[in-house]
Amino acid sequence: MPNLNFLLAKSRLMASNSMMQKASLLSSSNSLAPSPCTSRRPLVAPFRRFLASPCAQLSLTRSQSCRLAALSPPLRCNATGSVKRQEMASQDAQEGQDGRVARIASAIRVIPDFPKPGIMFQDITTLLLDTKAFRDTIDLFVERYKDKDISVVAGIEARGFIFGPPIALAIGAKFVPMRKPNKLPGEVISEEYSLEYGTDTMEMHVGAVQAGERALVIDDLIATGGTLCAAIRLLERVGVHVVECACVIELAELKGRDRLGDKPLFVLVNAA
Ligand SMILES: O=P(O)(O)OC[C@H]1O[C@H](OP(=O)(O)OP(=O)(O)O)[C@H](O)[C@@H]1O
Numbered sequence: 128m129p130n131l132n133f134l135l136a137k138s139r140l141m142a143s144n145s146m147m148q149k150a151s152l153l154s155s156s157n158s159l160a161p162s163p164c165t166s167r168r169p170l171v172a173p174f175r176r177f178l179a180s181p182c183a184q185l186s187l188t189r190s191q192s193c194r195l196a197a198l199s200p201p202l203r204c205n206a207t208g209s210v211k212r213q214e215m216a217s218q219d220a221q222e223g224q225d226g227r228v229a230r231i232a233s234a235i236r237v238i239p240d241f242p243k244p245g246i247m248f249q250d251i252t253t254l255l256l257d258t259k260a261f262r263d264t265i266d267l268f269v270e271r272y273k274d275k276d277i278s279v280v281a282g283i284e285a286r287g288f289i290f291g292p293p294i295a296l297a298i299g300a301k302f303v304p305m306r307k308p309n310k311l312p313g314e315v316i317s318e319e320y321s322l323e324y325g326t327d328t329m330e331m332h333v334g335a336v337q338a339g340e341r342a343l344v345i346d347d348l349i350a351t352g353g354t355l356c357a358a359i360r361l362l363e364r365v366g367v368h369v370v371e372c373a374c375v376i377e378l379a380e381l382k383g384r385d386r387l388g389d390k391p392l393f394v395l396v397n398a399a
């Protein structure tokens with residue numbers, strides 16, 4: 128018996144001509160524990176290998192992907208082999224998300240080989256063009272966090288700056304930007320973190336948060352988890368309690384969630 132939400136999502140998807148995502152509503156409600164985010168293990172080879180592997184790019188057989196591509200040509204990219212089938216996770220249906228997650232997932236475009244060969248880039252700019260999907264994205268986060276006594280929404284540069292401020296305003300929290308190095312004009316504290324190749328640094332203004340505050344960390348996407356870990360470390364160094372991390376998209380195969388240990392992570396779309 129086909130899932131009704133799936134059929135609705137599929138027809139909407141065909142109408143909207145969007146790229147396809149595997150959608151699920153996932154959340155972790157583990158209690159807080161000392162974060163394992165102190166490790167800066169290199170992620171270079173496995174990450175690169177995964178992104179370049181055929182399984183990262185193609186979950187359908189050739190005939191399936193051709194058929195789906197004929198029904199729903201991608202917005203801009205023409206690599207039909209990269210099109211992934213959208214389906215509503217049963218958990219989503221059970222939790223009564225009334226199709227919002229499906230629409231959000233279908234509004235996210237996937238661009239193969241950007242910014243380099245082998246990378247399937249999850250492009251949220253198309254989500255921002257869909258006013259309903261964008262509003263639903265913010266609403267789903269606000270519904271989850273409005274009664275959690277959160278005083279700080281920490282948004283990660285750059286795409287966390289898109290989703291963080293409307294959530295902060297709606298739940299009555301302040302917004303704190305977590306920036307790339309040498310962008311913030313005041314005194315900062317810094318945290319280094321590992322990237323696919325090499326390292327980067329994240330900075331936060333001294334005095335933006337106070338010890339004892341309760342924070343939500345928001346970004347568009349978790350891949351290896353290194354970025355979120357750096358944000359958690361920065362906040363915990365100054366005595367802030369990170370209640371949860373939230374992302375629109377999770378690249379689950381990269382197991383960034385594991386890297387967060389017991390720190391709760393809430394995501395809307397699983398782009399497997
Ligand atoms: O889980 P991770 O492996 O750490 O990767 C996730 C990060 O990667 C992307 O940002 P990016 O570093 O591309 O920066 P940008 O948003 O400024 O382009 C994304 O927006 C996350 O912040």
Ligand SMILES: Nc1ncnc2[nH]cnc12
Binds near residue numbers: 246248378
């Ligand atoms: N596949 C991807 N799409 C968008 N942003 C990313 N950051 C890391 N991996 C990414």
